[in-house]
Amino acid sequence: MYKQNPRRQLLALVFSVIVSITSGSLFAQLGGVGQSMQAFQANCAVCHGENMEGAALGVPLLGELRHGDSFDEIVASISKGFETAGMPPWRDTMSVADIRNLALFITETRANVNYSDFNYDTPIEIPQGLVESELHNFRVETVIADLDAQPFSIAPLPDGSILLTEKKFGVRVIGPDGEKSEYLEGTPQAYSDTYKIAVDQEWGVGWLFDIKPHPNYEENGWIYLYFGDRCSDCNEVSRQSGQPVSMNKLVRGRIEDGQWVDQETVWETDLQYYSVITDVAAGGRITFGEAGHLYFSVGMKGPSNYEGIQDLSTPWGKIHRIYDDGSIPEDNPFTDREDAYQSAYTYGHRSPQGLEFNYTTGDLWGTEHGPRGGDEVNRLQAGRNYGWPLYSLGMDYDGTPVEYGRELGIAFELSDIEQPVVDLTPSPAVSSFIIVDSDQFPEWEGNYLVGSLKARSLFRIVIEDNRLVHRETLLEGFSRIRDIEKAYNDDIYLLLEHNAGSQIVRLVPEA
Ligand code: HEC
Incomplete structure (x- = not known):
């Protein structure tokens, strides 16, 4: 039978705050997202722009991507780089976790999902009039x-x-x-x-x-x-x-x-x-x-x-x-x-x-x-x-x-x-x-x-x-x-x- 340890469980109460339960916890902003945002500003913004809008030496990372926009493809782009076009490979200087973190940060930004905002206060926007969709x-x-x-x-x-x-x-x-x-x-x-x-x-x-x-x-x-x-x-x-x-x-x-x-x-x-x-x-x-x-x-x-x-x-x-x-x-x-x-x-x-x-x-x-x-x-x-x-x-x-x-x-x-x-x-x-x-x-x-x-x-x-x-x-x-x-x-x-x-x-x- 499973035995619960009360002290452990109290610790867990504090900790569950950190590991979090519903998707998109605020802790992301204290951990992964904060870090990846900093890593992006420090290493990537010079060529891709502070808001991924693009800059002289690099391309925008919003909108259509030439080398694929899935999570795995973005990981590959960052790891391998494009040396002839001027983007260094990052796998030599960054850990796998850092690269995945950056790729996630890019996909999140592209999808407009902000991990510190649960949108509880964003007004409900009931579409006025007809919503057109593929089939109905x-x-x-x-x-x-x-x-x-x-x-x-x-x-x-x-x-x-x-x-x-x-x-x-x-x-x-x-x-x-x-x-x-x-x-x-x-x-x-x-x-x-x-x-x-x-x-x-x-x-x-x-x-x-x-x-x-x-x-x-x-x-x-x-x-x-x-x-x-x-x-x-x-x-x-x-x-x-x-x-x-x-x-x-x-x-x-x-x-x-x-x-x-x-x-x-x-x-x-x-x-x-x-x-x-x-x-x-x-x-x-x-x-x-x-x-x-x-x-x-x-x-x-x-x-x-x-x-x-x-x-x-x-x-x-x-x-x-x-x-x-x-x-x-x-x-x-x-x-x-x-x-x-x-x-x-x-x-x-x-x-x-x-x-x-x-x-x-x-x-x-x-x-x-x-x-x-x-x-x-x-x-x-x-x-x-x-x-x-x-x-x-x-x-x-x-x-x-x-x-x-x-x-x-x-x-x-x-x-x-x-x-x-x-x-x-x-x-x-x-x-x-x-x-x-x-x-x-x-x-x-x-x-x-x-x-x-x-x-x-x-x-x-x-x-x-x-x-x-x-x-x-x-x-x-x-x-x-x-x-x-x-x-x-x-x-x-x-x-x-x-x-x-x-x-x-x-x-x-x-x-
Ligand atoms: C010195 C400039 C430079 C730096 C620094 C740089 N990049 Fe790039 N990056 C480029 C260029 C130029 C391309 C376009 C390569 C091509 O299209 O062949 C590119 C392409 C990319 C792509 C693929 C875009 C697409 O359209 O598929 C991703 C993703 C990317 N960079 C992420 C990053 C990340 C993350 C960092 C920071 C860790 C970074 N880059 C740092 C210049 C740079």
């Missing part, structure tokens, strides 16, 4: 504004209303007319006593995550609610640290007259797994599959951002699979291992932000944040290892490759680690997604609509035979997108996150 033109229509700054999930119901979790406060019902209810009484408690780390990201424990009606909701009325169950003085870590702890917990209940009733626990862990680590790290998505299966994500809720994730005996850093009543499917991948967490389905996950079942292909898909670079879209196959913290295509915030394997003393073959179907570097901070199945957008059938936080964009991703074949940015620099859902009438809703008031909007197709 559409408008973006606000359903409701002035929601709390930190919502997490929306769940449209058959009657046209929408359930909403505001993660620090509770569950609301947004009526078909756009009226919002008070918070439902009787739901698990949400806690709003967050603390801020340096810049503008709030951390805390005891938040509400995903909410979803059961596939047979119209018959059974069940609504599933996933949250950070919080307690104080309830395990060794909380007693020794004097801090409240939390861990993901899944319940189901029904809604009657503004009350949450009939609550049953579907999944919870032993108190030994409750930690002081912020619920930003919790993952927190659920989705229903075929044959009564229910999947849910648990992020890095262990003592640090890398401990316990490769350990099959812990619930952390895993996608879990159970039946909708909480029982464990006999054919779960690790049921033949006594020491394994029986609900574990896949492992090696960092910050899994989106989870959907593809009913056409019959498999499970997830999105997750890498560290700096390395955001992923994964096909989640039973029993597979998705690599964190052994390996990631992104880099740690200090610009070094991710290789905790060595530190943890875990030997592995790269071929044992499942690679993402889509690698998004630099990280837009992918969030939730849907696999489109909507009569309103027939040309997008089967495509992945993926939201992003920091990059404030909506992407359409086409995957065929488990390979990325096309990517289109439908909305750019628009808003932090926290959740995407399809309604019973095939409307597509986005949940937009903003400090001055979050919003729910609808995509309306137009000829």
Whole structure:
């Protein structure tokens, strides 16, 4: 069994600030980005210009690049140089990490992703009028504004209303007319006593995550609610640290007259797994599959951002699979291992932000944040290892490759680690997604609509035979997108996150 060390965990609390959890941490600016910016000014600006706009002796690094604009191609350009044209090779004087760091800095600057800015305060820009895109033109229509700054999930119901979790406060019902209810009484408690780390990201424990009606909701009325169950003085870590702890917990209940009733626990862990680590790290998505299966994500809720994730005996850093009543499917991948967490389905996950079942292909898909670079879209196959913290295509915030394997003393073959179907570097901070199945957008059938936080964009991703074949940015620099859902009438809703008031909007197709 995994043993938590309270002192270690407190240290981890301080440290997790440094290693960070959501993509695009402020620490980048203290470490990698600050350094690479300085390195760029000292070594490259003379020829490429302070802002990469170009100068007499060199070319601009914005706009089209002659030698390729992928991360690897830029690394190659810097390493090898172009001596005949006047650019020295840098591999003789710079370390591999320094060169990768510079290349990342260039790709980030090119993609306009600034790692010290989470864009919580950048105004939401709802496009006025028609948005033209490759296959469908559409408008973006606000359903409701002035929601709390930190919502997490929306769940449209058959009657046209929408359930909403505001993660620090509770569950609301947004009526078909756009009226919002008070918070439902009787739901698990949400806690709003967050603390801020340096810049503008709030951390805390005891938040509400995903909410979803059961596939047979119209018959059974069940609504599933996933949250950070919080307690104080309830395990060794909380007693020794004097801090409240939390861990993901899944319940189901029904809604009657503004009350949450009939609550049953579907999944919870032993108190030994409750930690002081912020619920930003919790993952927190659920989705229903075929044959009564229910999947849910648990992020890095262990003592640090890398401990316990490769350990099959812990619930952390895993996608879990159970039946909708909480029982464990006999054919779960690790049921033949006594020491394994029986609900574990896949492992090696960092910050899994989106989870959907593809009913056409019959498999499970997830999105997750890498560290700096390395955001992923994964096909989640039973029993597979998705690599964190052994390996990631992104880099740690200090610009070094991710290789905790060595530190943890875990030997592995790269071929044992499942690679993402889509690698998004630099990280837009992918969030939730849907696999489109909507009569309103027939040309997008089967495509992945993926939201992003920091990059404030909506992407359409086409995957065929488990390979990325096309990517289109439908909305750019628009808003932090926290959740995407399809309604019973095939409307597509986005949940937009903003400090001055979050919003729910609808995509309306137009000829
Ligand atoms: C003495 C001038 C000079 C310095 C210093 C210099 N470069 Fe260059 N760099 C050039 C020139 C000239 C080219 C264009 C080569 C060509 O097109 O064949 C170039 C090309 C590049 C390219 C490829 C651009 C493209 O269009 O594909 C990259 C990337 C690049 N430089 C990065 C850097 C970085 C990072 C540094 C600092 C570590 C740096 N350079 C320092 C002169 C310089």
